[in-house]
Amino acid sequence: MTIRFAHCFLVPALCCGLAARAQDASLADLSLEELVRLDVTAVSRKAQKLSDTPAAVTVLSAADIRRSGARSVPEALREVPGVIVAQIGAGRWSVGVRGGEGRFSNKLLVQIDGRSIYSPLFSGVFWEALDVVLEDIERIEVIRGPGASLWGANAVNGVINIITRKATATVGSLVSATVDDGGHSSLSVRQGISLGDAGALRVFAKGSELGGSRTRDGASEPDYNRGWLAGFRMDGAGSGVDAWTLQGNSSRRTSGENIIATSLTGEPAPLSLDFVFESASLLGRYNWGLAGGEASIQAYVDHQFANVGTYGKGTVNTADLDFQHRLVPYGVHEIMWGLGGRMLQTEIAAASSVLSITPPRRQSRVFSAFVQDEITLVPQTWKLTVGGRFEYSSRSRFEPQPTARLMWTPNMEDSVWASWSRAARTPSIGESDATILFGAQPTPPGSPFPMVVLASRPGEGWNRRAERVDTLELGYRRNLGNGSxxxxxxxxxxxxLISEQTDPNGLVFPTSPLPVAPFVAPIQYLQRGSQSAARSHGIEVGADLPLTAALRLQASYTLMDTRVRRSADAAANATARHLEESAPQHWGSLRMTVNLGGGQEFDVAARRVGAIGTGDVPAYTAVDLRYAWRVNRYFDLYFIAQNLFDPLHLEYVSNFFPGQPVYQPRRAFIQGVWRF
Structure with missing residues (x-):
């Protein structure tokens, strides 16, 4: 179903000057100096100034998101140092931090208001299933580097913390509509209701459709992504230690793409694959004063369902409980501790002979405790933070995840910090339980069988231990007046690291034909196990420079290199090459924002991304433009052009399903936002 209602909205809205109230105060109204001093919570689970944070962290404000012209969360992350974002197709993204790029970046933890959206089915985020009302986002906090000492397993290379605005800040109505040059449109509606002394309630809904990808020769690629989102958020009137929130949402999205499978004759077999994603969640959080300190308890339940075409379907049900207590400072110590528990029920129903799961149903439990001590060594100059999270999983057993961070602040403008951290990633259900037939290769002439089927399965005796990383960091940060x-x-x-090696037992002959008559082909298994290791290193640079009151420049650059331990096994070396070549070695961006006066804004952004692999994805340069006009106090109009000087380029080829390369064209869209 193509969503055409946005066409009907934009033109009438241009002509309307309706009397209304605009109660949409946001971070967009903050000064640049205030933006530099934004509070960040993802690093130490408490509000602290960005300039006082001993970690590599970037905060995207509501104004940054709006002026980026993004239509999705991944697009808003494109210019964060250390974060590499590539579009695979319509609504499909690869998002990685310090490498680890891929369809499901398995070393990146993503949260929305404290609720993890990391899926244990594939160890990653279904970006094509994620949709939010961007106007409701207060900020996005991006930690580069491990965050597992506070947030737990899977926060290996980074944490993305999406924080939405309180309902008390969104009283009133909002309608946002977008339509692009291909006729794909979206519509978001929001209503905020004041509840007086009890707080406020926000209800919202969104429908959207994405498309417009191209093949190598510029022809239309029949991939698509469409769906809807609806939900609510209720907040009490209090703040800080006297605050509570209740949130719920439900969504459904469908997505389609073309993949290239290998038939049992060894020939490429184009296949159309359709996905259905459904989710629902309910979250509550309450903050209060406890023993002179601050305490918080959060609980949520979450349901995820994914139907992966003809391959099968999976369901994940999660119940999570988290408690934390920040004690009254004692001398030079400021201690925070907490407990957590999570229960997951997973079920995968394989609907194809190429996939089997044993067992098809699992119930796993995770129990954790964390403690962190922030020690003031020299007031306002030296600070040491030590702590760790101790996590027990019924699947990967006990995992300690400690950290130590030292920060030196010689003056009000400069800070230097160094850290060591350890983090772990638990194997996905697919990695630990699945047997997958993924290809075939012809045999030499005269062989008693025409081909050999290739399959991957868990290795015998594999203990399913979690992957582990030890990270060293050295950082420098300087406040430059209103910049940084x-x-x-x-x-x-x-x-x-989980990798594959050739089964030393050789070929296995199945007891029944596989799976296309008249062939009875032997199988060469590749065994999965925790048998690899790697090293990576790099540098990230970011600058935010307000040149005048109306002109601002933002720049970032990342350079990194990854090396994986080699072995004598060909399959293991293929896995190693893939890990080394899954992300470019360097990428950078430059953005200029200009306030033209009269309620007008102009933004131009350029990014350069290096090649991925040995030329599979060539290097490219992209330039985006945005013009915004505040027509009146109630209505804003945006014109956005992407890939302005590049009619067609490739950003990524899916590494999970063997995807057909999908190219991103030059595109433009118009957006109207009406507040009343």
């Missing part, structure tokens, strides 16, 4: 500069060096040592 940051540079970070990092080194990662990865251990127990």
């Amino acid at each position: 500069f940051e540079a970070v060096l990092f080194h990662n040592d990865y251990h127990r």
Whole structure:
């Protein structure tokens, strides 16, 4: 179903000057100096100034998101240092931090208001299933580097913390509509209701459709992504230690793409694959004063369903409980501790002979405790933070995840910090339980069988231990009046990486034909296990420079290199090459924002991304433009052009399903936002 209602909205809205109230105060109204001093919560689970944070962290404000022209969360992340974003197709993204790029970046933890959207089915985020009302986002906090000492397993290379605005800040009505040059449109509606002394309620809904990808020769690619989102958020009138929130949402999205499978004759077999994603969640959080300190308890339930075409379908049900307590400072110590528990029920129903799951149903539990001590060594100059999270999973057993961070602040403008951290990633259900037939290769002439089927399965005796990384970081940050500069060096040592090796038992003959008559082909298994290791290192640089009151420049650059331990096994070396070549070695961006006066804004952004692999995805340069006009106090109009000087380019080829390369064209769209 193509959503055409946006066409009907934009033209009438241009002509309307309706009397209304605009109660949409946001971070967009903050000064640049205030933006530099934004609070960040993802690093230490408490509000602290960005300039006082001993970690590589970037905060995207509501104004940054709006002026980026983004229509999705991944697009808004494109210019964050250390974050590499590539579009695979309509609504399909690869998002990685310090490498680890891929369809499901399995070393990146993503949260929305404290609720993890990391899926244990594939160890990653279904970006094509994620949709939010961008106007409701207060800020996005991006930690580069491990965050597992506070947030737990899977926060290996980074944490993305999406924080939406309180309902008390969104009283009133909002309608946002977008339509692009291909006729794909979206519509978001929001109503905020004041509840007086009890707080406020926000209800919202969104429908959207994405498309417009191209093949190598510029022909239309029949991939698509469409769906809807609806939900609510209720907040009490209090703040800080006297605050509570209740949130719920439900969504459904469908997505389609073309993949290239290998038939049992060894020939490429184009296949159309359709996905259905459904989700629902309910979250509650309450903050209060406890023993002179601050305490918080959060609980949520979450349901995810994915139907992956003809391959099968999976369901994940999660119940999560988290408690934390920040004690009254005692001398030079400021201690925070917490407990957590999570229960997951997963079920995968394989609907094809190419996939089997044993067991098809699982119930797993995770129990955790964390403690963190922030020690003031020299007031306003030296600070040491030590702590760790101790996590027990019924699947990967006990995992300690400690950290130590030292920060030196010689003056009000400069800060230097160094850290060591350890983090772990638990194997996905697919990695630990699945047997997958993924291809075939012809045999030499005269062989008693025409081909050999290739399959992957868990290795015999594999203990399913979590992957582990030890990370060293050295960072420098300087406040430049209303701007800032940051540079970070990092080194990662990865251990127990999951990889594949050729089964030494040789070919296995199945007891029944596989799976196309008249062939009875032997199978060569590749065994999965925790048998690889890797190292990566690099540098990230970011600058935010307000040149005048109306002109601002933002720049970022990342350079990194990854090396994976080689072995004598060809399959293991193929896995190693893939890990080394899954992300470019360097990428950078430059953005200029101009306030033209009269309620007008002009933004131009350029990014350069290096090649991925050995030329599979060539390097490219992209330029985007945005013009915004505040027609009146109630209505804003945006014109956005993407890939302005590049009619067609490739950003990524899916590494999960063997995807057909999908190219991104030059595109333009118009957006109207009406507040009343």
